[in-house]
Amino acid sequence: MTSPAPIAEAQETPRTGTAAVPALSIDGVSHSYGPRRALMDVSFSVQPASFTALLGLNGAGKSTLFSLITRLFGIQSGRVGIFGHDVSKSPGEALRLLGVVFQPRTLDLDLSLTQNLLYHAALHGIGRREASARSTELLGRIGLADRAASKVRDLSGGQMRRLEIARALLHRPRLLLLDEPTVGLDVKARADIISHVRQLVTEQGIGVLWATHLFDEILADDDLVVLHQGKVLAQGPMSRVIAEAGAQDVNTAFMRLTGAKTMPGGGA
């Protein structure tokens, strides 16, 4: 294993006066792949201690948006702020406050659970002793303490996802992005992951942006952003989005807003 370059650890959440700054603010963001326009003037925010669902069909632009927030891609137009830090101008400060679970799995299958966590902690400049303590604590929280020395290869898909969430939390971020984290998981594993992430919101005040195409992952009190063909068609508390669409449920609201047909299994 090569020695990773350290990235400084998450520090204080900045505040403007006494008002809490949004965990994430997306202002007028557009992105094109050559002639293909993937995002058009997208604006919304995620508040601290809130669960915001980013709902969209395949190709809506969710992964593109995540790539911009995480600086995988440079921002062509608009602004992305994390707790008030502009990701283009102050990437260090912004990214320290951010944890990410990408859609493709990114664990090292031949390392143990603990080794995966310690490696990631080293990337964030967390000292070995502190990293060990945090790893043990997080593995306990995701119910995998007894598997600490197992190879990741031997875990189920749901357990791997839980480990990825634990890894994303090692540097104690205040904003967590998850890109379709339940794809390919069975019903029980999906429910476990959703309830774990919801606990992070209520118990630790983390702001969550959860990209999904599955209606049944969103609750009435959640904030909802409907993204379709690169544009935000509606946003706000889910109950308000449904009411404003003159619908009874999120499925019908989504169809009215987008003109899309539902897919089997409750997906958008």
Ligand SMILES: Nc1ncnc2c1ncn2[C@@H]1O[C@H](COP(=O)(O)OP(=O)(O)OP(=O)(O)O)[C@@H](O)[C@H]1O
């Ligand atoms: N590297 C790329 N080059 C060209 N076009 C791309 C590229 N990546 C994405 N796109 C296009 O940009 C649009 C948005 O794609 P994106 O992957 O962001 O959507 P998504 O909502 O995440 O969907 P999915 O869940 O299927 O990945 C789509 O039309 C897609 O074909």
